[in-house]
Amino acid sequence: MSSKPLGVYVHFPWCLAKCPYCDFFSLAAERSAIPHRAYADAMLRELERRAAELDGHTLTSVFFGGGTPSLWEPKELGRVLAAIRAAFPGDAVEVTAECNPSSFDERRAAELLDAGVNRVSLGVQGLERERLGFLGRLHDAEGALGAVRTALRAGFARVSADLIFGVAGESPEVARREALAIAELGPTHLSAYALTIEPGTRFGALAKAGKLPLLEEELVARSFEVVGRALEDAGFEQYEISNFARERHYAAHNLAIWRGQPYLGLGTGAWGTVPRAGALLRYRNAPAPERYLTASATAPLWEISELVSDAEAVDAETALRERLMLGLRLAEGVDLARAERETGAAGLTHEREKTAERLVRAGRLVREGDTLRIPKSAWLFADGVVRELL
Numbered sequence: 001m002s003s004k005p006l007g008v009y010v011h012f013p014w015c016l017a018k019c020p021y022c023d024f025f026s027l028a029a030e031r032s033a034i035p036h037r038a039y040a041d042a043m044l045r046e047l048e049r050r051a052a053e054l055d056g057h058t059l060t061s062v063f064f065g066g067g068t069p070s071l072w073e074p075k076e077l078g079r080v081l082a083a084i085r086a087a088f089p090g091d092a093v094e095v096t097a098e099c100n101p102s103s104f105d106e107r108r109a110a111e112l113l114d115a116g117v118n119r120v121s122l123g124v125q126g127l128e129r130e131r132l133g134f135l136g137r138l139h140d141a142e143g144a145l146g147a148v149r150t151a152l153r154a155g156f157a158r159v160s161a162d163l164i165f166g167v168a169g170e171s172p173e174v175a176r177r178e179a180l181a182i183a184e185l186g187p188t189h190l191s192a193y194a195l196t197i198e199p200g201t202r203f204g205a206l207a208k209a210g211k212l213p214l215l216e217e218e219l220v221a222r223s224f225e226v227v228g229r230a231l232e233d234a235g236f237e238q239y240e241i242s243n244f245a246r247e248r249h250y251a252a253h254n255l256a257i258w259r260g261q262p263y264l265g266l267g268t269g270a271w272g273t274v275p276r277a278g279a280l281l282r283y284r285n286a287p288a289p290e291r292y293l294t295a296s297a298t299a300p301l302w303e304i305s306e307l308v309s310d311a312e313a314v315d316a317e318t319a320l321r322e323r324l325m326l327g328l329r330l331a332e333g334v335d336l337a338r339a340e341r342e343t344g345a346a347g348l349t350h351e352r353e354k355t356a357e358r359l360v361r362a363g364r365l366v367r368e369g370d371t372l373r374i375p376k377s378a379w380l381f382a383d384g385v386v387r388e389l390l
């Protein structure tokens with residue numbers, strides 16, 4: 001068997017409503033208006049053609065992201081998953097589906113398990129009615145906690161929950177209590193992100209007009225610290241700046257990408273990075289469902305076409321910079337020797353070496369043999385450290 005590992009990311013773009021902070025490619029739609037079957041059919045066509053050109057890879061993980069994949073008829077999601085499993089060899093593959101509490105219940109849990117999903121990631125986001133309303137979420141606290149309980153009872157091997165902190169009006173103490181309330185239910189993994197205001201979103205427009213209430217930066221930073229500490233005290237390991245796992249139940253798909261592993265992207269709006277002709281190619285399928293559903297079976301796959309809206313070779317230096325950018329968010333840091341070997345670029349150029357030495361002296365970076373990492377005490381400044389280094 002080949003040892004070339006490959007993850008597969010599947011994008012399902014539809015949601016019941018568009019959250020005002022969301023800058024993912026997602027579209028609000030009624031359940032009945034979603035082309036469940038046609039979308040799976042189009043994806044099978046895409047998969048067959050892409051897989052034929054990716055011989056010799058071993059499947060390591062599948063991630064159904066969105067959008068809201070728990071809205072997809074599980075039968076159709078299952079057809080796509082079965083085809084992915086048939087296209088690439090691979091045992092013990094982690095299969096994650098992102099689920100929203102508003103479209104996840106016992107029946108959906110059982111159907112997803114049947115389809116072959118073994119990990120769910122639930123968009124809890126918060127546990128206060130007012131804040132959930134502000135974030136445009138369709139569930140309430142009980143719905144969110146109930147979804148986590150349902151997933152655990154249903155028997156998924158791994159259950160993760162997403163939490164957003166740093167929202168106007170939310171004290172660090174409330175953020176801490178919410179993280180603990182979810183942790184106490186027993187999920188294997190938690191992601192906790194500070195709310196970010198992205199251009200192109202409703203919140204982005206409101207912020208630009210000065211009409212969006214925001215939490216002071218100091219309180220956001222404090223929330224980050226107290227949430228991290230509380231989850232570590234509760235037995236979770238903060239293995240990435242925003243991600244926590246119990247007993248090494250790391251998010252296999254994301255961790256592989258943070259470590260620089262290639263992945264195939266399927267579906268409208270999906271990004272993928274795959275080895276092509278001795279280099280890495282990054283592509284994006286056009287974020288336009290109609291185009292995706294009707295693309296001809298001969299549309300070029302790896303260059304801009306009816307199907308593809310972006311395609312570019314990732315040069316060695318860019319690949320190396322990405323390794324540093326993503327790897328420095330991990331507690332384990334970046335293995336520079338491996339990054340150099342796999343990308344073909346110099347890890348610490350003369351200039352980066354000088355910056356790294358300065359950052360080490362300032363306590364913002366640690367160098368141990370070939371490993372470069374940001375110590376937890378400096379995670380609040382991680383973005384700045386990476387910016388300086390690169």
Ligand code: SF4
Nearest residue numbers: 015018019022066067
């Ligand atoms: S449910 Fe998720 S993907 Fe859909 S709009 Fe909200 S944040 Fe975005």
